[in-house]
Amino acid sequence: MGVLSFVFSSSLGRKLVMAVTGISLIAFLLVHCAINATVFFNDGGETFNIAAEFMGHNWLIRTAEIGLFAGLLWHIIQGIWLTLDNQKRRKSKYGANPGSANSKWYSRSMGLLGSIILIFLVMHLKHFWVVSRFGMPHELGHLEYASGEHLENLYVEMVNVFQNPVAVIVYVLGCIGLGYHLLHGFSSAFQTLGINHKSYTPMIQSVGVAFSIIVPLIFAIIPVAFHLGLIK
């Protein structure tokens, strides 16, 4: 490890990990969101299943998936560790604390927002990732499309899961948590990487706000639309 041990030991190194893994997760969200949005084609999930098939069986994607999980775990573990560590830096608390006077609530609540996302994520992985990687349950099986392709029908799994209103509510809450987490995290990651310049920063911030609204919104509309029967 040697000189690179600073990513575990120094305050700046530990923040670097949060930023780099955070940006990787942002890239993942973009791909995930684009693939999910194919359900809006209303083609009985054909495009979605083809995309899911590719993502599930392409060796490059599967290898990247290992990196994704490693990055996610590192982001979570280092995030919890940093948060607990940071909370110890002020033993004596302020009597008056008008936090909103100098910063946004979501920038001060990344641990809480991250925990909401984590709760959602456990449910989400159980619903779809476990199912698609370790075998389809019960009657779903495979599906033959007009193209003659034989695919796993992950789309029907979505239809089934989102019949349950509790799942829909948890998914929507998870997306709201994700939106606020990104609202701070997106631009914060660039600041941590040392990118802060009067010409780039306003652009990064605008893209960050747009990303934090649009991506979680698309994710949140899907379960609602399935539940209401708007996607067929």
Add this chain to the structure above:
Amino acid sequence: MGNTMNINLKVWRQQNENAQGHFEEHKVQASPDMSFLEMFDVLNEQLIEDGKDPIAFDHDCREGICGMCSMVINGRPHGPKGGVTTCQLHMRSFKDGDTVVVEPWRANAFPVIKDLSVNRSAFDRIISSGGYVSVNTGNAVDANSVLIPKDVADTAFQAATCIGCGACVSACKNASAMLFVGAKVTQLSMLPQGQPERESRVVAMVDQMDAEGFGACTNTGACAAECPKEIPLSVIANLNREYYKAKLNGK
């Protein structure tokens, strides 16, 4: 002078570093033209006349450049106004009958000496770890022989206006000192005089900052919002850049 104001103060009293602190209530009559510190002078005169222990607080120049005054006023370092220190805050920023909560900077790295006065020598140790430049002995070189672009000089100067008061630490939810360290590193790394120690400096100062028990940066921006010298958040991005570069070079 004319009109006087009645201010209800809730002031933090703490005998020493290890003692249990508490809030104490006081009533003060102040002029709207007084500075916040002058209002405390009036209160302390009163306490001394009553044979009580006056409230300890730090101050020196009382014109916003020494960095000695502190005080978290209604939860905000140096009070509600932007770009001023406590000594430059006037009572006209408050209303007659207001209750004002006054506390010390709170951070493990800034132990309370007494009441509102805290020990900020952690900052001194960070500076002595790397916040210096090497200078040749002999005659002073002509200042104009070293050319520095105006925008670079301006950015360095803006960072150099940091008075090291510690408001950034007190405002940060993590009690992080990165705005302070960022300002010092930015100032010295941008100017030609700071080049010989550029990489060793940033590593040494960050190591010392961590050793002093300051937290890590969460980029909430509270520090820059409360800084009486309006040091921008970009100095922290610059600190990060300088640090990673030094680390890449094996420092």
